[in-house]
Amino acid sequence: MQQGDFIHRDQRRGRAAASNRTNRFESLTKTAIDDGWDIVEELPVLRTEVRDETITRIISRNSSPDLGFDRSINPYRGCEHGCIYCFARPSHAYLGLSPGLDFETQLIARPGAAARLEAELRNPRYRPKLIAIGTNTDAYQPIERDRAIMREILEVLSSFRHPVGIVTKGALIERDIDILAEMASAGLARVGVSVTTLDPRIARVMEPRVPSPARRLKVIERLSRAGIPVRVMASPIIPGLTDPEIEAIVQAGADAGATAASGIGLRLPREVAPLFRDWLEEHFPMRAARVMARVREMHGGKDYDPSFGTRLTGTGIYAQLLRDRFKRAARAAGLAADLAPLRCDLFTRPVRSGDQMSLF
Incomplete structure (x- = not known):
């Protein structure tokens, strides 16, 4: 990356990405340059901005053979947690935004998610299967405290007796223990x-708002x-940094009470690879070459290999x-067994x- 691509540290305090490079769909790029004036300027700190999205559909479908679910829900686009390794960063490019700092600061909330979910579950053709939440961006990121979109979604799922699996780094999930405990008991x-x-030192720079x-x-x-039921997820495992x-x-x-465990190796799709390399050079310059050598060793000599069957595990x-x-x-640790499957029946x-009730 050219020096002009970096955003000054004072502007990005509490953020992981060092730049806001143009996404892969844009034909023009922007680069900061020194205008030559010896004038000291106060640089504004990047603040989180949230826009609302009007949605027509909330349940996303996938047919990936690597995933144990075929449907998911994302209450938010972008994630203020700002994990530098997040494989969801490239999805921000579809919004015309950068997978870099935009992903951490330009967030999209979906306030109509619960109502849309109820409508989709009421469709007579709908057949229940596990809905996964938090598989792209975290539903319990900081803005959920004010928006409570995830809690509304859980209320709908609970009323429909629908199975849900959640992945999170956010402590805010404790707010919803009342709903989750009742659902888990069934x-x-x-x-x-x-x-x-x-x-905590690695976590602070790698996942700054987690x-x-x-x-x-x-x-x-x-x-x-x-x-x-709780699974501890050692994901991603970063070779040469967190694998010890x-x-x-x-x-x-x-020891904390988890009854299952899972682990996935680091993957760096699309724009994530250069963002991660820049982060390594800034925070762990003495380890950067070794970490990337191991990453490439696991992905056939490349920063990332998207092949189904091996993209999550490496080779x-x-x-x-x-x-x-x-x-x-x-x-x-006694965590070799997997969690029991959730009920759909x-x-x-x-x-x-106003609904017409059945006679039988």
């Missing part, structure tokens, strides 16, 4: 909590104590070593005022 809810590192690792372990403890912590993360999750000796270590750690469409 086999309708489970949660995955992502713990990428136990080192609760600390210790706080996320407390989330696991509180959810588990409420009877909600695999065993410690899995054991810490077990080669080093990738196999990480998988073997993770499996061994899970067995040692309880699904019902609640009767509304």
Whole structure:
């Protein structure tokens, strides 16, 4: 990256990406240059901006053989958590925004999500299967505290007795323990909590607006104590940076009450790769070359290989070593078994005022 592409540190305090480079669909690029005037200027700090989106559909479908679900919901586009490795960053390009700092600061909220969800679930042709939430951007990022879109979605799913699996790094999920505990008691809810590192220094620069690792372990403890099945997710595993912590993360999750564990290697699709390389050079310059060498070793010599079947796990000796270590750690911590499947047979469409009721 050219020096002019970087945004000054004072402007991006509390953010992970160092730049806001033009997305891949734009034909023109913007580069900051020195205008030559010796005038000291106060640089405004980047603030989070939120726009509302009018939606016509809320349940997204996929046919990926790598995923254990075929439908998902995203209450927000973009994510203020700002994790530098986030594979969802390239999705911001479809909005005409940068996968860099725009992804962390230019957010899209979907306030009509709950009403739209209810309409889709009431469709007579709809057949229930697990709905995954948090698989792209985190539903419990900071703006959820004010918007409460995720809570409204959970209220709809609960009223329809519909199964839901949630992935999050956000402590705000504790607010919804009342709904989730009731659903979990009927086999309708489970949660995955992502713990990428136990080192608060790494976490602070890698995931700048995510609760600390210790706080996320407390989330696991509180959810588990409420009877909600919880998986500790050591994802992504970053070779040469966080991979020495695999065993410690899995054991810490077990100690906090998790009953299952999963781990996925780092993947750097599209614009994420240069953003991640810049981040390494800024924060871990002595490790940057080694980390990227290991990443490429796991992806056939490239920063990322999108091939189905191997994109989440990587290939080669080093990738196999990480998988073997993770499996061994899970067995040692008593987390080798997977969570029980959620129930779909309880699904019902609640009767509304004015609906024609069945005679039988």
